[in-house]
Amino acid sequence: VELLSNLALGFGTALSPANLFLGFVGCLVGTLIGVLPGVGPIATIAMLMPLTLKVDPTGALIMLAGIYYGAQYGGSTTAILVNMPGEVTAVVTTLDGYQMARQGRAGVALGVAALGSFFAGCVATLVIAALAAPLARIALLFGPAEYFGLMVFGLGLAVVLARGSVLKALIMVTLGLLLSTVGTDLETGQERLTLGIAELADGVDFAVLAMGVFGIAEILRNLENPESRNVAIAQLGRLLPTREELRRCFGPVARATGIGAVLGILPGNGAVLGPFASYALEKKLSKQPEGFGKGAIEGVAAPESANNAGAQTSFIPLLTLGLPPNAVMALMVGAMTIHGLIPGPQVMTKHPQLFWGMIASMWIGNLLLLVINLPLIGLWVRLLRVPYRIMFTTILLFCAIGIYSINNNPYDVYFTAFFGLAGYLFIKLGLEPAPMLLGFVLGRLMEEKLRQALALSEGSLMTFVERPFAAALLVLAAVVMVVAVLPAVSRSRQKAFQE
Amino acid sequence: MRQRLLRQDFLGGLAVIAVAAFAYWLARKLPTGAAGGMGPGALPKGLAVVLGGLGCLLLLNSFNSQSLARWSARGPLCVLGALVLFGLAVRPLGLAVAGPLAIAAAAAASGESRWRETLVFGALMTLFCVALFKFALGLPIPLAPWLVGY
Numbered sequence: 001v002e003l004l005s006n007l008a009l010g011f012g013t014a015l016s017p018a019n020l021f022l023g024f025v026g027c028l029v030g031t032l033i034g035v036l037p038g039v040g041p042i043a044t045i046a047m048l049m050p051l052t053l054k055v056d057p058t059g060a061l062i063m064l065a066g067i068y069y070g071a072q073y074g075g076s077t078t079a080i081l082v083n084m085p086g087e088v089t090a091v092v093t094t095l096d097g098y099q100m101a102r103q104g105r106a107g108v109a110l111g112v113a114a115l116g117s118f119f120a121g122c123v124a125t126l127v128i129a130a131l132a133a134p135l136a137r138i139a140l141l142f143g144p145a146e147y148f149g150l151m152v153f154g155l156g157l158a159v160v161l162a163r164g165s166v167l168k169a170l171i172m173v174t175l176g177l178l179l180s181t182v183g184t185d186l187e188t189g190q191e192r193l194t195l196g197i198a199e200l201a202d203g204v205d206f207a208v209l210a211m212g213v214f215g216i217a218e219i220l221r222n223l224e225n226p227e228s229r230n231v232a233i234a235q236l237g238r239l240l241p242t243r244e245e246l247r248r249c250f251g252p253v254a255r256a257t258g259i260g261a262v263l264g265i266l267p268g269n270g271a272v273l274g275p276f277a278s279y280a281l282e283k284k285l286s287k288q289p290e291g292f293g294k295g296a297i298e299g300v301a302a303p304e305s306a307n308n309a310g311a312q313t314s315f316i317p318l319l320t321l322g323l324p325p326n327a328v329m330a331l332m333v334g335a336m337t338i339h340g341l342i343p344g345p346q347v348m349t350k351h352p353q354l355f356w357g358m359i360a361s362m363w364i365g366n367l368l369l370l371v372i373n374l375p376l377i378g379l380w381v382r383l384l385r386v387p388y389r390i391m392f393t394t395i396l397l398f399c400a401i402g403i404y405s406i407n408n409n410p411y412d413v414y415f416t417a418f419f420g421l422a423g424y425l426f427i428k429l430g431l432e433p434a435p436m437l438l439g440f441v442l443g444r445l446m447e448e449k450l451r452q453a454l455a456l457s458e459g460s461l462m463t464f465v466e467r468p469f470a471a472a473l474l475v476l477a478a479v480v481m482v483v484a485v486l487p488a489v490s491r492s493r494q495k496a497f498q499e
Numbered sequence: 500m501r502q503r504l505l506r507q508d509f510l511g512g513l514a515v516i517a518v519a520a521f522a523y524w525l526a527r528k529l530p531t532g533a534a535g536g537m538g539p540g541a542l543p544k545g546l547a548v549v550l551g552g553l554g555c556l557l558l559l560n561s562f563n564s565q566s567l568a569r570w571s572a573r574g575p576l577c578v579l580g581a582l583v584l585f586g587l588a589v590r591p592l593g594l595a596v597a598g599p600l601a602i603a604a605a606a607a608a609s610g611e612s613r614w615r616e617t618l619v620f621g622a623l624m625t626l627f628c629v630a631l632f633k634f635a636l637g638l639p640i641p642l643a644p645w646l647v648g649y
Contacts, residue, residue, distance in 0.1 A: 050636070050638055051636060167553065167556055171550065171553045171554065174550045174553060175518070177542075178522055178550060181543045185539035187539070190529060190539045192526065192529060193525045193526060216578065216582070220574050223578070223608055223609060224569075224574060387611070388609075389611040390616070392578075392605065392609070393581075393602045393605045396578060396582070396601065396605045397602055397625075397628065398628075399582075400581075400582055400585040400597075401594070401598075401628055401632055405640055408640070410587070410589055411586070413586035413589070414586050416582060417579040417582035417583055417586075421575060421579055425514070429507055429514065430507050430511070430564075447542050454537060
């Protein structure tokens with residue numbers, strides 16, 4: 001009953017004309033930017049953050065969430081139509097989606113992706129609404145030691161779930177943690193690792209880092225591969241799947257939603273794994289596994305649903321524990337902080353309207369996406385025909401304006417260029433940037449909690465052993481890491497990502 | 500030897516060690532403190548040591564890694580240069596100048612760019628951005644202080 005009244009409050013907030021309009025605009029511009037090849041949700045949100053600066057906090061978060069879903073869906077569109085995934089999670093969609101497009105079934109692929117995502121979004125919204133309150137209550141019992149343990153566990157998971165070698169992921173997490181120490185020390189006010197640059201006194205801005213290593217580096221990478229973009233569509237074909245196709249997809253979509261929703265809740269960017277896992281599962285369960293990779297409709301429906309479910313449930317750690325599980329959520333933290341909100345369990349009690357309004361807006365956002373995208377697909381197709389040599393200059397200008405506008409500071413633009421160079425080097429050296437971002441995001445909070453915990457225990461490290469929950473989380477983190485480097489597991493882990 | 504030097508992980512390991520050493524050197528004067536009252540230097544130094552160690556591991560395991568892909572200087576130089584130009588120009592000269600400047604500089608990154616197309620497109624894009632960010636959204640980004648005063 002409490003759930004229902006909460007949801008009613010949420011829908012009441014989210015359905016107010018102003019908020020509905022903001023959500024609509026967010027979905028629309030999010031899709032518009034997300035469709036651009038090589039621009040993933042992270043870069044899109046960092047670019048569009050200034051749009052929300054002048055809006056009230058609730059509206060701003062609703063709009064940002066809309067931008068996020070729009071960017072996700074735009075990314076799938078690009079993955080299906082031109083075989084260019086904007087981010088890791090869309091890679092799986094390209095396998096069968098692009099094949100479908102080449103067979104003249106692009107419309108159905110896009111349609112089923114939208115319908116699958118909508119279904120996943122509806123379920124995930126309910127999951128969030130049901131889990132948020134109890135989890136937030138648990139979170140209120142957490143002391144600094146428990147928070148620290150949870151974050152270590154999250155980073156451990158992030159290392160294991162990253163693509164490529166465990167060692168490299170570990171390096172990137174450590175690098176991220178190290179980067180997070182740049183800036184003024186919270187307790188003593190001493191400047192650390194700032195090179196004497198005054199603009200670094202507040203530390204590296206997350207949006208700047210994310211835009212550099214994801215947005216700018218991606219442009220650099222695309223520039224190196226000469227235009228091979230082939231908008232694979234003589235004709236879009238019909239959009240709505242047939243009844244037979246829907247029947248084939250129902251099972252995969254339902255299973256993928258479950259997988260994605262569960263993985264999304266994990267604190268270490270588990271959502272990334274969802275599309276891979278559900279694709280592999282459907283291939284195994286299918287009666288015609290040989291059809292996968294050649295345009296099987298399940299091969300589009302499953303990863304898209306898992307992706308959307310995970311994208312949404314990854315709000316849970318942020319809203320209940322105040323811990324962003326991935327880079328997108330970290331940007332949300334940034335946006336919340338701009339509006340004077342500190343993410344964590346207290347948001348629900350102090351700002352119930354904002355909290356439940358945002359949850360309700362997730363469902364509305366999914367519906368809006370369906371409504372916006374099915375009729376507008378033709379427009380996105382035309383946009384994708386613009387040659388990259390023109391498009392990337394526009395992307396770059398938007399990046400520059402967006403980054404400048406967050407703090408009205410030209411230094412942020414220089415730092416973005418610096419991290420763009422770093423991201424380019426990471427690509428060349430085969431280092432995956434995602435774990436670094438997570439390390440950076442959690443770094444500050446981890447240091448704070450570690451020092452608090454040690455201060456409370458008067459310097460005794462035993463506090464992490466004596467407090468059962470903290471100890472359990474730390475042990476769990478160690479187990480996860482050890483298991484990942486066991487030869488048998490690491491082999492199957494590699495296989496899982498290759499598929 | 501040359502073959503080995505060009506391996507991805509060999510260079511990667513070296514780069515990681517260099518970053519770690521640099522960070523440790525920057526943090527050298529910060530007090531480390533004891534466990535109960537950790538000083539501001541404890542974490543940066545500790546993490547730098549860990550990072551250096553991991554970098555050594557990467558270096559030692561680099562024999563089987565891929566060799567490095569082709570590099571190019573033109574793309575990064577032009578794109579990053581465009582960003583820096585934008586940053587330099589946006590305050591004193593405003594978006595009206597910084598926009599076309601950034602687009603022109605970025606366009607030089609691609610061998611496929613055509614000058615006339617870039618110029619026309621840069622002007623149009625800047626107009627669009629001014630309309631969107633300056634007037635529709637009211638962001639305090641300077642437009643052309645030397646011309647219109649804001």
